Amino acid sequence: MAECVVAVDLGGTSIKAGLVDRRGTLLHRRRVPTAREDGDEAVLRQLVRVVTDMIDAATERDLVPLAAGVAVLGIVDERHGRVITASNLGWRDLPVGEYLEQRIAVPVALGHDVRVGAWAEWALGAGRDVADVLFLAVGTGVSAGLVLDGRLHSGGGYAGELGHVVVAPGGRACGCGNRGCVETVASAAAIADRYAELSGESISTAEVAARAARGGRLAAQVWGEAVEALATALAAAVNLLAPEVIIVGGGLGGAGSAVLDPLRDRLSEHLTFQRRPRVVAPELGDLAGCIGAGLLAWQRLDRQVRP
Amino acid sequence: MAECVVAVDLGGTSIKAGLVDRRGTLLHRRRVPTAREDGDEAVLRQLVRVVTDMIDAATERDLVPLAAGVAVLGIVDERHGRVITASNLGWRDLPVGEYLEQRIAVPVALGHDVRVGAWAEWALGAGRDVADVLFLAVGTGVSAGLVLDGRLHSGGGYAGELGHVVVAPGGRACGCGNRGCVETVASAAAIADRYAELSGESISTAEVAARAARGGRLAAQVWGEAVEALATALAAAVNLLAPEVIIVGGGLGGAGSAVLDPLRDRLSEHLTFQRRPRVVAPELGDLAGCIGAGLLAWQRLDRQVRP
Structure with missing residues (x-):
């Protein structure tokens, strides 16, 4: 059997x-x-x-x-x-x-x-041909899974907190007690909140993405700020870890090219001599x-x- | 034999x-x-x-x-x-x-x-009782060696570039082609240059450290900026990797408590829920x-x- x-x-x-x-x-x-x-x-x-x-x-x-x-x-x-x-x-x-x-x-x-x-994306999905993978999950929160040299890095349970890298010193208060964390700008809730703050209108994160794609000015600004926050933290991760592939998953990852294309561009702007990772969609959904x-x-x- | x-x-x-x-x-x-x-x-x-x-x-x-x-x-x-x-x-x-x-x-x-x-500090020195170590080398350049779960992470040769994490966006030009990298604030040369810029006097980095320790105002300011740049980049590394021990080596590491004490304080300010690393001197010099x-x-x- x-x-x-x-x-x-x-x-x-x-x-x-x-x-x-x-x-x-x-x-x-x-x-x-x-x-x-x-x-x-x-x-x-x-x-x-x-x-x-x-x-x-x-x-x-x-x-x-x-x-x-x-x-x-x-x-x-x-x-x-x-x-x-x-x-x-x-x-x-x-x-x-x-x-x-x-x-x-x-x-x-x-x-x-x-x-x-x-680890699944590394073993069977979008990272299956490389050794070093950063899997970025953007949704309610923002975090990263790290496969380095084909091994999962856990840090006693504390590794991968990319959502709490500070990208806006002195910025918005984060649930973690700090200010200006990636999550205060790029989580699903932060994107919807920021749009409401600028426009006075409460809509879903998916709708912000859709309006940004259709050229809505405020939506594009909010979306751009979120992407820039992710790119800034990813650039730090690239300097430290040199992943070969960055896989963008979670709810925002589902936005496909609306997040992948600008994220790839912004990250590229942050890099000079570093090993340049491919920025790709997950394969296992x-x-x-x-x-x-x-x-x-x-x-x-x-x-x-x-x- | x-x-x-x-x-x-x-x-x-x-x-x-x-x-x-x-x-x-x-x-x-x-x-x-x-x-x-x-x-x-x-x-x-x-x-x-x-x-x-x-x-x-x-x-x-x-x-x-x-x-x-x-x-x-x-x-x-x-x-x-x-x-x-x-x-x-x-x-x-x-x-x-x-x-x-x-x-x-x-x-x-x-x-x-x-x-x-x-790796040597992990195996035989200041990191010998833990699995996850970040060794920070601050001197002519700034870089990090990462031992994660007892294995050296190399990233194809590109890992550990903590000196090129950007801590001052739009700041000084770095040799790498970017601006505001840690190295533009916290390398030995950057510290001496910044002191010369503020005071008009060219002295060595060691002398800046000595004057800062004696309470010299400008020297303390320059030293503080360097420590803050290191703490900011280390905080990103702690979020991503959760090292148990950070070992501060290289030329600046030789400054002992003049760098360890303020670095420990500044890093602590950047952390909330994260696993808090010990910040220590190297044992192998x-x-x-x-x-x-x-x-x-x-x-x-x-x-x-x-x-």
Whole structure:
């Protein structure tokens, strides 16, 4: 019988689950709303149920489930299987790996959603031909997943906080307690807020993007400020890390050439002698986190997936 | 007979050479001036001579030299043993590894001086109890060596360019073609230049540091600007990489608490939720590059040194 692992991407809104085979292919996908309003324990119980259901689904398909990988957004200490903080779930210092392993028949690996997404894009997607990848996730927040020399860099759970690089010293207050962070200019909420501030009109970030594309002056200004903030922080990352590919994902990544083209231009303006990265769209879409959770589970079994 | 490797740190001014044993101890040190004014080929021939002399010295001491490691300042592609550019030596795209291997009886590994210095501090010095280290070298230039999860990150030779993170947009012109890079504010030359600009008096960087320590107003201002530039770029690095220890080396590192204390304070001001690194002095002094070259040679033989 063929082997597989269970893969779960636990988000604040929905849980994406699936089975991932030896080659990294995602089989039998499922998506359920996160039972967030029912408290910490409810989400953990739901997580156990989703994994157990997936184990059953594997068996029904004559697959042997060997392990489970779970990706969570927040500050995640992969090594110890602990979520340090996951503000979208209201979690604080929770030993999620241990909790699951006590209730599930297979070994469990815990990871960070953007980092495992980066790893999936490196292994199977837009970064599959290089060693050094920066995966930029721009949405509710802004963060980066770093694959350096084919290894995920975690920094004890604290790496990849590109959204908190300061690009406007003394600028807007950020939720982190600092001012002028990338997130205060380039997150989805910051873009909508800034547009409302300039125009007096509250519209969605997607609509700001659409108006900017149609040549709307204020929308183009707001969009340009966001792109410039991202380019400034990415230029620092290029100086420090020299990624070969920058993959722009998350909600804003879905805007395609409306973000890729100006970001490529602005970043290029910031660089001189540095190794110039390609700036590209993701190939795995919003399944990168789920597939990455599967790769993590395979790694837990000491098997690396990269075809 | 005991085994060793030959270690060479090739600088623009001097060549430091030695033998490094299995535990990373530096034996039989030597220092000679670099024959730079005689051209590319002369320095390469000198390098062959230094390594050959060290091999003889090992044999005289009943040591078996197994490999040689050479550290060079510039953009160094370790994997292919090539120096892409080494401006202090006037080198451009030189296959130094191959050149040496054709003339020396042992395998040769080529490395970057700051990166191997970082690695030596991680393995044997101020970073020996942690996984993630940023080694900051501040002197003629400003650059960083990154050890992440116990592995040197090279980025094809382009990683660690902290000196070219822009901290003063539109600021002074930098040698790299950009403006407002860290190096335009915090390199030794930039500090001396800025002091001369403000005071009309040309003194050395060390003298600026001394006057700042004695409470000289202009010197303290210039020193403060330099520290703030370093802290700003380090804050970006902390967000992206979450190093546990930042080791401040190079010429300015030699200034000890005059740079460490204010740098620690300024960096702390830039951080909120991030993992806070210790900011410390190096333990290997100006021998980190030479010892690191030895570790590189041991790695070439697939033997990792970390006691």
